[in-house]
Amino acid sequence: MLRQVAQGVLVHESEFMQSNAVVVQGADGVLLVDPGVQGHEMACLANDLHELGETVVAGFSTHPHWDHLLWHAELGTAPRYGTARCAATVRDVLLDADWKARVAEGLSPDIAEEIPLDLFGLITGLPAETARIPWDGPRVRIIEHRAHAPGHAALLIEERGVLVAGDMLSDVLIPMLDLSETADPVEDYLAALRLLEGVAGGDVDVLVPGHGSTGGADQVHARIDQDRAYVHALRDAGVPSDPRVGPSATYGKDWLPGVHARQLQHLARRRERDGTPG
Ligand SMILES: [Zn+2]
Numbered sequence: 001m002l003r004q005v006a007q008g009v010l011v012h013e014s015e016f017m018q019s020n021a022v023v024v025q026g027a028d029g030v031l032l033v034d035p036g037v038q039g040h041e042m043a044c045l046a047n048d049l050h051e052l053g054e055t056v057v058a059g060f061s062t063h064p065h066w067d068h069l070l071w072h073a074e075l076g077t078a079p080r081y082g083t084a085r086c087a088a089t090v091r092d093v094l095l096d097a098d099w100k101a102r103v104a105e106g107l108s109p110d111i112a113e114e115i116p117l118d119l120f121g122l123i124t125g126l127p128a129e130t131a132r133i134p135w136d137g138p139r140v141r142i143i144e145h146r147a148h149a150p151g152h153a154a155l156l157i158e159e160r161g162v163l164v165a166g167d168m169l170s171d172v173l174i175p176m177l178d179l180s181e182t183a184d185p186v187e188d189y190l191a192a193l194r195l196l197e198g199v200a201g202g203d204v205d206v207l208v209p210g211h212g213s214t215g216g217a218d219q220v221h222a223r224i225d226q227d228r229a230y231v232h233a234l235r236d237a238g239v240p241s242d243p244r245v246g247p248s249a250t251y252g253k254d255w256l257p258g259v260h261a262r263q264l265q266h267l268a269r270r271r272e273r274d275g276t277p278g
Pocket residue numbers: 063065148149167
C-alpha cells in the first residue's frame with residue numbers, strides 16, 4: 001500500500017526490515033527509489049502505481065546492497081540509475097559468471113525464494129558529481145558520500161522537503177559502517193553525517209530512511225545525533241546507550257547485537273594493525 005508522506009511523494013513499505021520504496025511523482029510518470037525486496041511486494045507496488053495511472057519513468061538505487069538493487073518486470077523498463085561508484089560496484093558483482101549464486105548466498109534465507117534476481121543490479125551509473133537525477137519531475141539532489149557502502153547516496157527532493165536517506169538515519173538499525181579496506185569507516189561515517197546535517201539545515205520536513213519509520217523535521221537532527229553518538233561509542237570502543245541495539249530494542253534483537261559486535265571487533269583489529277593508540 002502506498003502512503004503519501006509529502007505532496008507527490010509516496011512510500012511503499014516492505015515487510016522485510018521495514019524497507020521503504022519511495023515514489024516521486026513527476027510530469028509523465030514516477031521516479032522509483034529502492035523498489036523493494038520480495039517479488040510479491042514489488043508486484044503490489046506496480047499494481048498500486050497502475051491504479052494511480054502512473055508508470056515508472058526512472059529508477060534509482062541508493063547503494064549497491066542487494067536489498068536496494070532489485071526490480072520487478074511489472075515495474076517496466078525505465079532507466080535505473082545509481083552513482084558511478086554504486087554502478088561500478090554492482091558491475092563487478094555481475095561480471096562473475098556465478099553472480100546469482102553469490103548474491104543468493106547473501107540473501108535473507110527465510111525469504112530468499114521470494115526475491116527475484118532476474119533484473120538485479122541493472123544500474124546505469126550517473127557521471128561522478130552529477131547533481132541531480134535526470135528526469136522530468138521535482139528536482140532530486142544526489143548527496144553522495146562515503147558511508148555504509150561504496151557510492152552511497154541520499155536524495156533530497158528539494159521542492160517537497162523530503163530527505164531520502166538510504167541506509168542512514170534509521171530508527172531501527174544502528175549505523176552499519178563500510179568496513180571495506182579502502183574506507184576509513186569511522187571518519188567516513190562522521191563526515192557523511194556532517195554532510196547530511198548541512199543539507200538538513202535547510203528545509204527538510206520529512207525523512208525517509210531505507211529501513212524504519214518515516215520521521216518529521218524534528219527527527220532529522222535527532223537521528224543524526226543518535227547515529228553520531230553510536231559511531232563515537234564504536235570509535236571509543238565504548239558501550240553505546242543506543243535503544244536500537246540495547247535490551248529495550250524492539251527490532252532485530254536476534255541479529256543487530258551481532259552486527260554491533262562485528263563492527264567493534266573490526267575496528268579493534270584495524271587499530272591493532274595500524275598501531276593507532278586507543
Ligand atoms: Zn545497505
